[in-house]
Amino acid sequence: MTRPRVLCVSTDRATRASVTLSLTDAPVDVVIAQHPSEAVSHLENADAIDAVLVDASTVENVPDVVDAVDSEAPGVPTFVHWSAESGPRNDSVAVLSEVFARAEDADPSARLADVVTAQIDADGTTDDGRSARDGTDLDRIVDESRRRLVDVRSPLTVERILRESITSSDRFLFVWVGEYDRREREIVPWLTPSTGSEWPLRRTFAIGTGKHPMLDRLIRSRDLQVHQPLESDPEDVPFGELALGRGVDAVAAVPLGTPEELYGVLVVYGLEPFSSPGRDAIQSVADAASYVLETIAVHGRLEQCERALQRYERLVETAGDGMYVLDDQGHFMTVNDALVEMTGYSREGLLGEHASILVEGPGVEAGETTIESLLRAEGGRTTDTIELSFETKAGKTIPCEVQVSVLVRNGTFLGSVGVVRDITERKRRERKLQQRNERLDAFARIVSHDLRNPLSVSQGYLDVIEETGSLEHVENVRGGLDRMESIIEDVLAIARGGEWAAETESVDVESVAESAWGHVSTGDGTLSVPGSMTIEADRERLLRLLENLFRNAIEHGVDGSGEAISVRIGPLDGDESGFFVEDDGRGIPRDVREDLFDPAVSSSSDGLGIGLWIVREVATGHGWSVTATESENGGARFEFGFADQFSG
Incomplete structure (x- = not known):
């Protein structure tokens, strides 16, 4: 020595x-x-x-x-x-x-x-006979390890420094560092080009199986573990039999990490028993390595977050849809160019502002409700889609679909991310499709509605012919069938061309009104057309309009008193040209007047709205306005206004 x-x-x-x-x-x-x-x-x-x-x-x-x-x-x-x-x-x-x-x-x-x-x-001299020179040797190992670990950025470099520094002393034979795999519950040795040449490190050590009790104790306690003398139970440590055959007398294992995170384990094989200073030295080296490994891990996570943030920022900036990030109070933290262009605000004009600058109160409440439901959702659901209206800086309203995701870390709500898509065109197509479907549905209801009366009239005359054997009502039956054919052709023409007024001509209102009255089962009702009126109209369409008004007057105007309904047609008073159709029935309920011409509206099981929807469509096709009000007798009154067409 x-x-x-x-x-x-x-x-x-x-x-x-x-x-x-x-x-x-x-x-x-x-x-x-x-x-x-x-x-x-x-x-x-x-x-x-x-x-x-x-x-x-x-x-x-x-x-x-x-x-x-x-x-x-x-x-x-x-x-x-x-x-x-x-x-x-x-x-x-x-x-x-x-x-x-x-x-x-x-x-x-x-x-x-x-x-x-x-x-x-x-x-x-210590109790076990080692000299003070040993303490100096241990101090040198600690000092060398600390000095060489400064600014290290690779875990494998940490392993190499620990191995070289510790084994530079003739008291230590071998050193290895392993990583703890939580999922597989095993320790995996780190391999570098200069390790494992004589030791079989290309293997793993299972934890919790009882095969390596020393490592089990280490993972469980997170404290330094020492096994000496080795010959007492070589199976207690990894490579025990191999180490014993090479003169190892003691093995120490110490965790590398923090109380919250275990980065690895350090295993040291000594040719002499570990004294108290020796244990302290191994722990000091492990503490220095743990600090470096924690720094490497934190640095790696920061780099990963930075790369993810850069990818996210590139994605956000190049996305065609608007994107934003709100804090937990609903203030804009990030907006991309697409959202800026969509809303007309500058980036600086939006950052720091509350979401209500773009979304009105009900929309803000809908967004808050969505976020709350996501925070309460089970199964990890963090995304939902809602429709909101964004108001631009110029005051224009844009219908938008917003995909909302919540940002949560360690159970704390940090804010939300939204992807905004302008769905103006989609809404326009939806409305167009809805109108088309409503029109098709209305056509089907029109056919069943308008064909009912001429069919009933023809069936009535057929019953009379069958009972009397007289053929004098055959023409009436033929007239009803002709009327049904006309209605069918009319509806087909409308369905194909979409027009409720094809060709207009000068039409005598009295003549058309009498024809329409004859096509409707009017019972004891009466029709009055004072004076003579001529207007520019499509005769067949006008006939349809009057038929529906007469039918509604007869069917919905009866008040239960048994009195017959009287219907009157006449010109409008005042400067505006037009005409009116009114009755003396029970009138139109006030609660349905605003939506009276909607085909979905009905005040009875027979359906009030379908016929009046036809009236509105015919009037619109002619360029006329139509309003529903109350007649002098308390019945229904419909006024049709148009310019420079009325003459009398």
Whole structure:
């Protein structure tokens, strides 16, 4: 084993020679420092010094030298030497743990050698017989590991530094680092090009199976585990039998990580038992490595987040749809160019503003309700789609579909992300399709509605013919059938061409009204057309309009008194040209007047709205306006207004 080294600090050549001579027979090597600064340099350069001898006769400020030794090499015994020329002293000089007293009858050189060697033996020997040089070796391992781990950015580099630093001491045979796989519950050794050449590291160690109790204890306790002597139970540790065959006497395993995160484990194989300083050294090295691994992990997560953010920002900026991010209070944190272009606001005009700048109150409430439902949703659902109306800076309203996602971290709501799509064109197509479907549905109802009366009339005349055997009503039956054919052709023409007024001509209203009255089962009702009126209209369409008005008057105007309904047609008063059709029935309920011409509206099971929808369509096809009001007799009154068409 290497001999202890004693550093002699003296400015006097004779004294240095005397000290060296006195220690010639002692089992030590003497290192000379002519000045205190040179001695400090030896200590700062991590030279292995086991004891320091200071010549008090030639070195000024001995306490300063002792303090420097204490600072640079704590625990190294320090002696103060008084030369023979200094004269006998009856006092003592205390230096750290040693009191060196000069005796008058003792040979100074012999006394010096005895004290130095005795102190080195006393201070440098532990219970298990290891020298103080061992402590210096452990300190060197810790210092070297810490120095080399600075600014390391790779876990494999950490493994290499730990392995090289620890095994640089002849007390340690082998070192390896493994990663704990939580999912598979196993430790996987890290492999570098220079590891595992003689040790079978291309394997894994299962945790919780009982095959490697030492590793099980380590993962469970997260504390340093030491197994010694190894021969007591080599199966307790990984590679136990192999290590025992190669002279390993003790194995230590220590976690690498923080209380919250385990990055790996460090396993050290020693040729000697682990003393308390040895365990502390291994723990110190592991602590330094843990800090570096945590820094690498945090740095990696930050880089990953930064890359994800950059990808997200590129996606957001290049997306054709509008995109935004709101904080937990609903204020804009991010908007992309598409949303800026859609709304007409600048980016600065939106950032920091509340979402209500674009969405009115009901829309904001709908968004908040959606977010709340997502936060309460089970099964990990974090996205939903709603329709909102965005108001641009110019005041224009845009129907939009918004896909909303919530941002949640560790159970805390951080905000929401939205993708906004302008659905104006889709809404237009939907409305057009809805109108077309309503029109088709209305056509079907028109056919059944308008064909009912001529069919009933014809059936009635057929019953009369069957009962009487007279053929005088055959023409009436033929007329009803002709009317049904006309209605069918009319509806087909409308369905194909979509027009409710094909060709207009001068039409005598009285003549058309009488024909329409004859096509409807009017019972005891009466029709009055005072005066003569001629208007520009499509005769067949006008006939349809009057038939529906008459039918509604007869069917829905009866008030239950049994009195017949009277219907009157006449010109409108005032400057506006037009005509009216009114009855003296029970009138139109006020609660349905606004939606009276909607085919879905009905005030009875027979259906009030379908016939009046036809009336509106015919009037619109002619360019007329139509309004429903109350007649002087309390019945229904329909007024048709148009310009420069009426003459009488």
